[in-house]
Amino acid sequence: MPLPKPNLPGTYIFDGGLSNKGYALNKMCYSFNNVTAREAFMADEAAYCDQFGLSDAQKKAILDRDIIGLLSEGGSIYYLAKFAGLLKLNMQDIGALQTGMSVDEFKEMLRKNGAGE
Amino acid sequence: MAKIIGAVTTSHIPAIGMAMDNKLEQTPYWKPFFDAYPPVRAWLNEKKPDVVVIFYNDHGLEFFLDRKPTFAIGTAAQYLNADEGWGINTIPPVTGETELSWHIATDLVENEFDITICQEMRVDHGLTVPLSLMWPGHAYGHVKVIPVCINCERYPMPTPARCFKLGQAIGRAIESFDQDLNVVLFGTGGLSHQLDGERAGFINREFDIDCMNKIVTAPEELTKLSNYDLMEIGGAQGVELNMWLAMRGALTGNITELHRNYHAPISNTGAGLLLLEHEH
DSSP: OOOOOOOOTTOOOOOHHHHHHTHHHHHHHHHTTSHHHHHHHHHOHHHHHHHTTOOHHHHHHHHTTOHHHHHHTTOOHHHHHHHHHHTTOOHHHHHHHHHTOOHHHHHHHHHHHHHTO | OOEEEEEEEEOOOHHHHHHHHTTOTTSTTTHHHHTTSHHHHHHHHHHOOSEEEEEEOOOSSSOOTTSOOSEEEEOOSEEBOOOOSSOOOOOOOEEBOSSHHHHHHHHHHHTTOOOEEESSOBOOHHHHHHHHHHSTTTTTTTSEEEEEEEOOSSSSOOOHHHHHHHHHHHHHHHHTOSSOOEEEEEEESOSSOOOSSTTTTOOOHHHHHHHHHHHHHOHHHHHTSOHHHHHHHHOGGGGGHHHHHHHHHTOOSEEEEEEEEEEEEETTEEEEEEEEEEEO
């Protein structure tokens, strides 16, 4: 029997269920490895989402830059990182968006956590 | 016979590669991280390994979810890096190794470790950042690299115990290879971090230091953890410890710790560096 999946608040366990749910979304974000794909997305975001068959909820989360929404809809952080990069956001920007902090507050939390404070 | 002469653990996050691209190594933020690397570089330059086996995870450059191996090994003469989408500079081609790699792959499969064998694979920052760190200025062309890729993205993931056993099997295979080669292993990634969700920004310094101690002296204790345990105490991407465990499994002789550094945060992670010498 597989281990019971823990309930860890604020963590989205990317398993078969989410991988199924997010397949089109992740496939679109995987395409962003390619510069022509990034340009096509930037030229018409909604049309590019439709080309990959994103659900309405996934498409809305992309257009809204709603990272938590994208995780809930099956996004894998590896591919969402490519979406973030396309928007010129780094991991501290993404952390701030997800936690509702300012980027400076998020960086300060990292510093405290890293120092073991 | 081939000998495993040592091993290195290192972070592989993209921000390190970007800091090197932008020559930020001596800025206050990066200095405590980069200043720890010269002793490791000096050791590598002195020992001149013929082959480096790099345990890493692909983050969506070569492998997508459509066909994602649990374990994969490269047997190519050359590996190319490529655009990962968010701006890290690509690095020149990496030299591969085509004999020991097939020996390892054959020994693994004959002994019931059914690894995916890749004759062509693009290697991402998980492999390229450690190479850039160890041989700055892209001076890694003389070293033959064998990539070993472990799924750290999608559950089900191989367990810490299984990754350790993979390392043991790779260690046995290397040491049964009938050529006088000096081999070094890199265990890359980690330590604690979580990129995704409301829990993003999680770092556990105490756990990281405990991991570094146990990797040296008591790795079996770490193999008792599940990936869910690692997620809870090391963050969602803390499962990258599995690459360190695979590296450590291959070291079956005597180990001497020559150097270590821990610095956090580097980007969103705790960064652990270890240099271990190995002999039977």
